[in-house]
Amino acid sequence: MLLITRPAYELPTRYVSAWAQEVVDVAQRKGITVTELGPDRSTRKIVESVLVKRKPSLVMFNGHGSSSTIHGQDGEILIQAEDNEKTLHGSITYVVACDSAKQLGPAAVTAGAKAFIGYDRSFIFVANQHYARDPLKDSRAFPFFNASNMVMISLLKKHTVEESYRKSQDIFVKNISRLSTSEASSDDLFDAQVLNWNMKSQKYLGDGEARLV
Amino acid sequence: MTPQDSQKVVSNEDVKNIVLERLKILSPDTVISIGSSENVSRDELIQHVKDEDSVGELFAEMQMEWIRSFKEKV
Secondary structure, eight states, X not given: OEEEEOOOSSHHHHHHHHHTHHHHHHHHHTTOOEEEEOTTTOSHHHHHHHHHHHOOSEEEEESOBOSSEEEOGGGOEEEEXXXXXXXXXXXXXXXXXXXXXXXXXXXXXXXXXXXXXXXXSOOXXXXXXXXXXXXXXXXXXXXXXXXXXXHHHHHHTTOOHHHHHHHHHHHHHHHHHHHSSTTOOHHHHHHHHHHXXXXXXXXXXEOTTOOOO | OOXXXXXXXXXXXXXXXXXXXXXXXXXXXXXXXXXXXEEEEHHHHHHHHXXXXXXXXXXXXHHHHHHHHHHHXX
16 A cells, blocks of 8 residues: 655645656556545545554655655654654655654664655755746656656565665666756756756665655 | 864855855846845845855855866866
């Protein structure tokens, strides 16, 4: 089972959650049960309830974060180190948010999470402001979420955590190369720099051989 | 300037100028989402770099990391 949070209340959460649709589609095509928590259900109470009662083997958090927290709708803290990270026990978790691989990731693995994949610095993306209300049509945002989503798509295909991390890193490299050719525009080169930052911030912790069962 | 300020990457005038030149030529419809901090326009990002604040510092570090990644390849 996959648990996925999709808060949406300002531009960053609208984008991250919109682009997570690809992950939901792949999971459903593969016949994997998906518990999708949209804006009205990305709350601590509901997330904890699903984690404890249904024990999903795969979890994807989208939105904001800090070194010790993951946030949901309107910035509510969903998971916090030294508080409720044990609810991730037995799961493989991927967090598309800032900094959470710094402190929360190690805490979750210590508390029994099989693996934790996330970013140990800011997760940054570039967009075109004209698509603020229709993120999936924003081709400028594509390389960021294309590389990020590969972690989940690979995990859903039963690849291991390490393989999924490597595949995501490969897509980062491919997209950076595509955006930094000699014919690249100034926007392309800037976006390549940001992708390079995200690629180097992405980390996995825990059992690299773990996979979706 | 405090001792801490002098350690900032963005406080290096050469680095700051490189970052500013890079940002000035971005499309005006560019918006950058910087995690939990905020999302900023091109012109707001330029101001952050000029102000040498935490967002400006982040993008100066990013620029230096990009340059280092090319040096590693050579």
